[in-house]
Amino acid sequence: MRPLQAAAVAAGTLAAAALLVALAGASPLAAARALLDGALASPAALGETFARSTALVLTALGAVVAFRSGVLNIGLEGQLLAGAAAAAAVGPAVGNLPFIGRLAVLLAAALAGAAWVLPAAWLAERRKVPAVLSTILLNLVAAAGVTWLVRGPLRDPAGDYPQSRPLADALVLPPLVPGTRATAAVVVAFALAALAAVVLGRTALGLKLRAAGLSPRAARAAGLDDVGLRTGAFLASGALAGLAGGLEVLAITARLYDPFSAGIGFTGIAAALLGGMAPAGSAVAALLFAALGAGSSALQRDAGVPSALASVVPALAVLGLLLARGRREAP
Amino acid sequence: MNGREGGFALELSGISKAFGPVRALDGAHLALRPGEIHALLGENGAGKSTLVSIAAGLVPPDAGTIRLAGKPMAFRGPRQARRAGIALVPQHDLLVEAATVADNLAFLDPAAPFLESRRARRERVARVASALDLDVGPPDARVGELPVGTRQRLEVAGALLTDPSVLILDEPTAVLSPDETAALFRALRARASTGKTVLLITHRLAEVFAAADRLTLLARGRTLREAAVGETSAEEIGALLLGSAEATERTGAPEREAPPADAPPAGGVAVDGGGGGTGPSPALALRALRPRGSAAPPVDLAVAPGELVVLLSIDGNGADDLAGAAAGVREAEGSIEIGGRKVRPGDPLAYRRAGGAFIPSDRRAEGLLPDLTLAENLLLRRPPGGLLVDRAAMAATAADRLARFGVRATGPDARAGELSGGNQQKLLLARELEPLPRVLTAIHPTRGLDLAASADVRARLLDAAASGAGVLVVTADPEEAQAFGRPIRVVYRGRLSEPLPSGTPFEALGRRMAGLAA
């Protein structure tokens, strides 16, 4: 992608956003002001942006790891739900030992996310079923599973709504800066982004994963275990999404409810796309999306622009990118 | 131009076509008479497929004229050519495997009505099968479950639905058994006897002299010879073909290069014939190996350490598949041993673990990763460094190897896709020959390379053998086979000849490749 194209996409997206704001009867400049205020202007706003970015960064990383290795994992949403459910199931059971408890919760979440990939990985390698189809189906099953868990086995008898029992207060991550919602979860997400960048770009494993993703046939003929590499990347991608769900429970919600996620897994894929399928770029894109999300409530309150703008604008940006980048080679 | 000896059914004259920098056709001429079976001959890359694609409206020519029954034509697409009376049966069948015979035939029929009952489609199959006397399989059978011969006949039947005045078949016999070939030629002869024209692309001279009336020989995009079959001989055409092969693959080669100075080790030749009973176990031993889905007989072949064996064959005779099976990239039945160790067929990883190296014929799709850098391509399996790749060491190692293998590039960080074909091949050799493998399988290692690059690749392969590796090379070029100075085994229809000395005359090699001599 050339810089000129990138600039054109950015300009087009901004113009479309301004048009939508005008359509809502607000001044684009005032709206931009409100948006920035809501996303960045105060410690609380900044904290909100970072807090929202956690799950997006991790699912975007999941998308990067999978797509770069040649696995079309569209099931990050389901894997995130699996992770959140595991966290909500394990959390109340480990009592209030902060370190061990949190470790157990996150481990369970990552494992659950990876486990949610297993049927798709098996179907892909043994039955030649495209991962796209199986992971979409697993999303449905995961959403139904959450519905069942919060009404059945995990239901909090004390509450009026169908939701799980909360984690002990001692377990829930405290804010890094008092008065904000940003916790250590943010640090974990960005640290993992750095780790993913190093693994993909600087290690032998990363080289092999990229090779398998670029051409399974050539990688295999060159003596790489393409099946193992693909499966490993698929599982790692599920674990990252599961961890996103686990951290969401551990840092923000403290419990599972239904519906738990409004498409974080899909937005993560969009962020990965905008970030050029590179870990660093994807983390930045995820942060940008999160800032839009955080700012959009202020936008609705102060400028009367519907907050749904926050999901329209990223989608338009990515569509512009897809249009500019254009064609894949026919096989 | 026309009118000579009566009108032509189809005449292409002065046809030129370039794809980017590659000149596929350069003023080619092809004239077909009504009622004849005409053979179009030429080496790989001579321009045969391009020429018939132009005739069938698939590709527009850059220059030249197409006359159908004397009338100039300019086809905008294959449908127009088909309506005008030219039908092409492509080399690789274009059938829908998941659909039935009846549905495929309907798909191939431009006159099929908008809405059609199953019965009408079945009736079309019955009608065609009886009219052409071709067994195209049961109407309700899925094409994917049919044998290749039946599929091929179905494709021919589809082309004949419009009763074209010119039927073009691109290597129709490559997948057929001798019986099926004979049946196909009977059907084509019956068609020609009604005044229709058949154009046949083939590599098999025996077929040309058994079935065709006239022939046209292409070389480097030009028409080299047009003759009635009776006016010429298999020997003459074979020699012309071989001469043109040389010219096609080595543009502007001024003189024949000398065979390499180092003579073959005596042991190599002996083991080749005997299969390696004594001494060290063979570097590579194939026993009753048969690529899956191949109609060829199972093959036994042994390559001793230090030996280089050349498999010489025209494309489509199974040598590529056999070598691919040996390297584990094609599924196969039978057994493979490397250095005495059993290796599971169809498993390239096991082949590598046992010490195998591989140079595929399609270096861009199966050999290199064009989007990775040269250094990454070279050190894909084991990049230097510990937890992190040591980039400096990687660049240094790569630069050293690139220099030693003569790869011309801007540096180890250039992308492999940016290199020329010759440099890509050298890069592949640099990856596969270090560390020295126990066995190297190389398929068409010099195809598309210029003279100097070809000679370099051959020297590297001979060096590897001299250092103790067993090397199996597949080539379609007899001069190349001779240039190795090692025993040659000709492959025809999947069968291996006995080892022939490298000094075997061209003509004798050509006759064997074309199936004219046992």
Add this chain to the structure above:
Amino acid sequence: MSGFLEVALLLSAPLLLAAAGELVLERSGSLQIGLEGTMLAGAFTAFAAARAGTGPYAALAASAAVGAGAGLLFALFAVARRADPILVGTVWNLLALGATGFAYRLLAGETGSVLQVRTLPADLLGLPWPVLASFLVPPVLHLLLTRTRPGLRIVAAGEHPEAVRAQGLSVVAIRTGASTLAGVLGALGGGLLVLTISPTFVEGVTAGRGFLALAIVVFARWKPLRLVPASLLLGGVTALQYRLQALGFQAVPYAFFLALPGLLALAALAVSGRGGGAPKALGTPAP
């Protein structure tokens, strides 16, 4: 409250329409995993048109028109420009969810009150005729794919696009046509939802039905006639579950019915193997 069968049919019809369109698109070799977004766009269009004062049939027609546009837009990106259809579909879902939510807010203002629309009249066997007509779509598509010339070309484009090109036909044109049809049917499914079952619009009113429809296509193994029992089964169990809930039963967990389509489709894929009958060129760019 109408009878069990009526409810079952009402619930099945939107799924059936959306799945039928998607099936044709997938048989042509492309796929739109943003079907949920297309349904949502159709639902919102029907809602907006009905609020603007058109009759329910005109509202349904408006859905179809917007669906055609959505199908063409998808084809522009994923077929003509050859961007990865998976990515285009993912983003399309996000865009449709955001855009319909945005537009609904503009329409509804800040009142937050639920805006109702007039539904289709029940004029045939106690149901609106478009609901019953939906069940004719799969047989028609079956005829299209098996007996007609365009149908043969669609199938060939999904199995062996090179063969289509060799016939001098455009794979891009075939897939664009299929995508337009898929857009129309998907949006009609969404419109029908608003004009029958839930006569209002809320963000995400389609509630995952687009994904269910994707599952139905897989479960039906890409055969149009099998869509009918598959969507009736889903509509039926959902209706049954409403009925049981109304009677105070909780014998089978509600969520089981939600998981059923996904589980059935996964089982179908696991049992049948070799891609479960998926078109061979599914998701590959046009040559």
